[in-house]
Amino acid sequence: MELDIYKIGIIDTMNSKGIELLKSHKNFNVDIITDLSKENLLKELPKYDGVTLRRGKLDSEVLKNCKNLKVIARHGVGYDNVDTNYLKANNITLLVTHNSTSTSPAEHIMFMILNIYKGREMFDKMVRDGSFHKAIHLQIDDNFELFDKKILIVGFGRIGKKLIKKCLGFDMKVLVYDPYVDEKNIKLLGGEKIVNLESALKEIDILSMSVPLTEKTRNMISHKEISLMKKNAIIINISRGGIINENDLNDALNKNVISFAGLDVFETEPPEINNPLLKNKRVLLSPHAATFTKECLENMSLETAQNIIDFFDKKLEKIKIVKL
Numbered sequence: 001m002e003l004d005i006y007k008i009g010i011i012d013t014m015n016s017k018g019i020e021l022l023k024s025h026k027n028f029n030v031d032i033i034t035d036l037s038k039e040n041l042l043k044e045l046p047k048y049d050g051v052t053l054r055r056g057k058l059d060s061e062v063l064k065n066c067k068n069l070k071v072i073a074r075h076g077v078g079y080d081n082v083d084t085n086y087l088k089a090n091n092i093t094l095l096v097t098h099n100s101t102s103t104s105p106a107e108h109i110m111f112m113i114l115n116i117y118k119g120r121e122m123f124d125k126m127v128r129d130g131s132f133h134k135a136i137h138l139q140i141d142d143n144f145e146l147f148d149k150k151i152l153i154v155g156f157g158r159i160g161k162k163l164i165k166k167c168l169g170f171d172m173k174v175l176v177y178d179p180y181v182d183e184k185n186i187k188l189l190g191g192e193k194i195v196n197l198e199s200a201l202k203e204i205d206i207l208s209m210s211v212p213l214t215e216k217t218r219n220m221i222s223h224k225e226i227s228l229m230k231k232n233a234i235i236i237n238i239s240r241g242g243i244i245n246e247n248d249l250n251d252a253l254n255k256n257v258i259s260f261a262g263l264d265v266f267e268t269e270p271p272e273i274n275n276p277l278l279k280n281k282r283v284l285l286s287p288h289a290a291t292f293t294k295e296c297l298e299n300m301s302l303e304t305a306q307n308i309i310d311f312f313d314k315k316l317e318k319i320k321i322v323k324l
């Protein structure tokens with residue numbers, strides 16, 4: 001019997017384990033597409049039955065050329081780089097890495113909080129510079145304990161649910177704002193459900209964003225919301241740039257409205273070289289690297305590849321499919 005051969009494109013490559021898994025499938029003919037320019041995607045993508053997608057924008061103009069395309073497997077969970085209306089209208093399935101993409105981002109949030117709360121590189125530098133004894137004379141008023149601090153987790157999905165356990169491990173108080181999650185489920189995990197975002201912002205020490213970028217969440221935290229926060233409050237955003245208004249954030253940090261921010265994501269990536277946040281000493285930055293651990297990158301690539309395999313083998317778990 002003749003085999004059905006499917007052409008699979010790996011857009012923007014991924015960890016070799018997932019590539020090997022796809023290549024080992026007898027029904028697949030696999031290519032890696034590294035040129036993410038629109039021109040190249042328009043030219044290359046029409047031949048594929050399925051693609052994996054890391055970076056690269058699949059807008060309607062690119063997608064309408066892809067007459068063979070049946071499935072897009074995101075290497076990750078955010079899908080703001082895909083035109084979901086087009087997918088829905090044309091019956092193209094969108095898959096995400098449901099299992100592998102939350103532990104490292106939740107740890108990255110803790111890394112940022114601890115880094116900001118515990119003297120950042122200052123202490124390390126003092127020891128290296130021979131200033132060991134100077135530390136005892138420092139007026140320490142911007143290093144803090146996490147014990148008893150109030151964190152507000154905005155978005156209580158995969159990442160939010162991993163994060164709450166870590167916060168409770170540090171004896172923090174956890175408030176949760178997610179209108180789509182039941183109070184019962186938040187309470188069960190040790191959090192307190194918040195209905196009014198604005199009043200919660202007034203009482204918290206740490207705000208951490210773990211929501212998708214949508215028309216509702218764009219600029220969700222802007223001047224009005226930041227102005228409500230305490231002077232020593234910090235904001236962490238590992239979800240998507242655009243959820244926090246960068247100009248308003250930079251302005252608030254410069255005017256001492258809040259004290260610090262940790263940002264893994266930016267409105268434009270990479271951020272423009274003249275983006276004032278890059279020069280702001282009150283911001284801890286990372287290059288969209290919340291998933292950049294050995295385990296997470298291997299697992300994400302394996303899960304992405306397995307999603308494509310399960311789709312064509314008709315064994316896909318429903319939870320991997322984005323409801324469009």
Ligand SMILES: NC(=O)c1ccc[n+]([C@@H]2O[C@H](COP(=O)([O-])OP(=O)(O)OC[C@H]3O[C@@H](n4cnc5c(N)ncnc54)[C@H](O)[C@@H]3O)[C@@H](O)[C@H]2O)c1
Nearest residue numbers: 077078155156157158159178180210211212238239290291
């Ligand atoms: N920096 C990184 O490398 C990285 C890694 C993983 C995920 N992310 C981003 O983080 C986001 C969250 O990831 P996840 O896996 O937890 O997603 P998820 O879909 O499991 O959870 C998102 C949660 O946000 C909630 N939500 C949606 N709109 C909201 C609103 N207006 N107000 C409050 N809550 C709202 C949803 O109800 C859901 O519970 C992703 O969409 C992705 O963009 C970034």
